[in-house]
Amino acid sequence: MARxxxxxxxxxxxxxxxxxxxxxxxxxxxxxxxxxxxxxxxMDGYRPExxxxxxxxxxxxxxxxxxxxxxxxxxDTAGQERFQSMHPSYYYKAHACIMVFDVQRKITYxxxxxxxxxxxxxxxxxxxxxxxxxxxxxxxVTQRNFNFAKKxxxxxxxxxxxxxxxxxxxxxxxIKLAMSYKQNSNDFMDEVMRELENFxxxxxxxxxxxxxxxxxxxxxxxx
Amino acid sequence: xxxxxxxxxxxxDPPSIVLVYEDGKTKxxxxxxxxxxxxxxxxxxxxxxxxxxNNARHSAYLQGVSLQQxxxxxxxxxxxxxxxxxxxxxASLRLDPDQDLNKLxxxxxxxxxxxxxxxxxxxxxxxxxxxFVYNLEVEFPEVDDREAGSWDESEEGF
Ligand SMILES: Nc1nc2c(ncn2[C@@H]2O[C@H](COP(=O)(O)OP(=O)(O)O)[C@@H](O)[C@H]2O)c(=O)[nH]1
Ligand SMILES: [Mg+2]
Numbered sequence: 001m002a003r004x005x006x007x008x009x010x011x012x013x014x015x016x017x018x019x020x021x022x023x024x025x026x027x028x029x030x031x032x033x034x035x036x037x038x039x040x041x042x043m044d045g046y047r048p049e050x051x052x053x054x055x056x057x058x059x060x061x062x063x064x065x066x067x068x069x070x071x072x073x074x075x076d077t078a079g080q081e082r083f084q085s086m087h088p089s090y091y092y093k094a095h096a097c098i099m100v101f102d103v104q105r106k107i108t109y110x111x112x113x114x115x116x117x118x119x120x121x122x123x124x125x126x127x128x129x130x131x132x133x134x135x136x137x138x139x140x141v142t143q144r145n146f147n148f149a150k151k152x153x154x155x156x157x158x159x160x161x162x163x164x165x166x167x168x169x170x171x172x173x174x175i176k177l178a179m180s181y182k183q184n185s186n187d188f189m190d191e192v193m194r195e196l197e198n199f200x201x202x203x204x205x206x207x208x209x210x211x212x213x214x215x216x217x218x219x220x221x222x223x
Numbered sequence: 224x225x226x227x228x229x230x231x232x233x234x235x236d237p238p239s240i241v242l243v244y245e246d247g248k249t250k251x252x253x254x255x256x257x258x259x260x261x262x263x264x265x266x267x268x269x270x271x272x273x274x275x276x277n278n279a280r281h282s283a284y285l286q287g288v289s290l291q292q293x294x295x296x297x298x299x300x301x302x303x304x305x306x307x308x309x310x311x312x313x314a315s316l317r318l319d320p321d322q323d324l325n326k327l328x329x330x331x332x333x334x335x336x337x338x339x340x341x342x343x344x345x346x347x348x349x350x351x352x353x354x355f356v357y358n359l360e361v362e363f364p365e366v367d368d369r370e371a372g373s374w375d376e377s378e379e380g381f
Contacts, residue, residue, distance in 0.1 A: 030324040031336055036343070043350060043357070082325050082332075105320050109374050136346040142363040147375040158363050162346040168358040 011054065016093040020068065022178040023093055025075045027115045028100035029108040030082055033133040036161035037100065038076055041171040048076075055080040056090065065179050072175055084114060091122035095185075096178035098170070099154075100131040103141040112148050125185075127177035129155050131170060136160040228287035231296060238262055238300045240275060240293065242284055257281050259297065264304035268297040269337070291340050298334060 016023045026034045038059050039046065049058040059074040075094070080086055097119055101108040112130065119128065130149040135142055135158045142158045149156035155173075159166040230243040234256060242255045257278075262271055272293035276285050285293070295316055302312035315331070316338065324335055348355050 030327070030332055031339065079329070084325055105322075105324075106374050107321060107323055111325075137342055143366050145373045145375065147373070158361075160346070162343045163348045164356065164359045165361050166359070169360050 011051075011089065013089070013093050016073075016095070021071045021073070022095045022175065022182055023073050023075060024096045024098065024174055024178050025090060025094045026077065026098050026100065027086070027119060028081065028131075029084075029102070029105075029111050030079075032100045032102040032105075032108050033161045034076055034081075034098075034100050037098075037131070037133060037159065037167055037170070038074060040161045040164055040167045050078065054087075063175060065175065070175070070179065072178070084111070085118060088122055091119065094123055094126055095182050096126055096174050097123070097128040098131060098174055099128055100133050103132050103134050104137050109146065109148065116148075116152065125181070127174075127181050129157060129170065129174055129177070132156060132158050133161060135165060136162045226284045226286070228285070231288060231292060233296050233299050235300070235303050238304070240296050240300075242288065244284060244287075255281075255284055257284075259300060262297070262300065262304075264301055266297075266301060268294050268301060269333075271297045289341065289344065291337050291344070294337050 013023075015021055026038070028034055035057070038048075038057075042059060042061060046059055046061075049060070051058060055078050057076045057078045059076065061072045061074060063070055063072065075090060077086065077090075080090075099112060099115055099119070101112055103109075116128070119126075130146070130152075132141065132146060146156055157166055157170045157173075159170055161167060225247045227245040227247060228242060229245060229252065232241045232243075233239065234241055237258055239256050239258045242257065244253055244255065245251070246253055257275060259271065259275065269290075272290055275281060275293055275297075276288075276290055278285075298316065299309070299312050302315075303309070315334070324332060327335065348359075350357075
């Protein structure tokens with residue numbers, strides 16, 4: 001795994017379990033415009049937090065969804081995409097993903113397949129939006145077929161961080177998807193984790209009568 | 224504008240940026256040579272470009288020259304100091320759409336991004352532009368236009 005970033009797992013990510021917080025991650029090759037898109041959406045209002053030791057930038061954003069205040073953390077890479085792979089903690093507890101390619105560079109489109117594969121290893125279920133960025137450079141690309149999205153059943157947005165086309169829509173929709181995923185989440189990975197924890201406790205019960213009560217209590221907490 | 228920039232270039236000895244411009248009053252074409260001082264093969268091109276752009280003696284002439292362009296010219300000068308040929312230097316400045324930018328060093332990547340910035344700035348809508356719209360939504364109806372070409376070809380597994 002990439003160098004110098006293992007400490008990323010020390011970041012407190014339990015907060016993403018609370019109702020009013022979501023985590024949205026950005027993926028894609030170097031220079032496709034991930035950071036420019038973030039900046040265009042947040043305009044002057046953004047407070048990026050450079051976590052250089054983790055090679056990532058966090059952008060915090062507050063909004064309301066269905067009358068409820070929501071705090072969104074956008075995770076943007078800061079160079080780690082170079083290794084064509086992100087640390088598992090980058091994916092951990094993410095509720096939605098924005099996956100970007102550059103319409104001027106075919107290779108970034110081809111690489112979507114790798115990014116998507118890695119995403120699904122860690123987050124098999126979360127909503128993911130495919131983003132064709134830099135359409136200002138050549139409007140004709142909006143008539144081109146990008147079958148990757150269709151094939152994977154993912155929405156495709158044509159955007160430009162430069163002139164702003166569809167940027168705000170993209171982020172607002174990503175937040176909505178993240179929220180609805182969170183509310184209806186039955187994430188496979190998390191389920192497996194829970195099962196495993198229960199399983200260990202049940203075994204404990206068998207091995208020691210004295211600990212029986214404690215174990216039962218613990219078990220109910222977990223459910 | 225008093226001076227209208229027409230073309231830019233470099234001179235290697237001594238390292239200088241050259242500007243061809245039109246004098247707004249006389250309508251004559253003129254050439255201005257601006258030596259680049261305190262510049263070595265380790266210098267930061269974007270800092271050097273900024274220094275030149277804000278230079279008291281030159282800034283009036285450089286109004287119409289973007290910071291990115293000055294940065295690229297400095298990159299050519301620095302490449303020369305590093306012993307690269309002009310051809311090599313220009314090739315590295317040209318954008319190759321097939322190049323995998325994931326494989327570049329920080330510095331090379333920054334250079335590519337500076338090149339991309341030229342178009343980005345040209346197409347950029349600023350918040351104080353009169354026609355700026357924060358939430359600009361445009362629908363692109365799905366069309367099956369074979370002539371627009373596809374990036375999917377018949378490659379397997381994609
Ligand atoms: N023409 C154009 N250029 C863009 C656009 N978005 C980004 N760029 C250019 O692409 C470069 C890389 O963008 P950046 O956000 O740093 O990419 P990242 O590495 O994915 O975060 C920028 O320096 C811009 O010059 C866009 O919508 N249109
Ligand atoms: Mg970035």
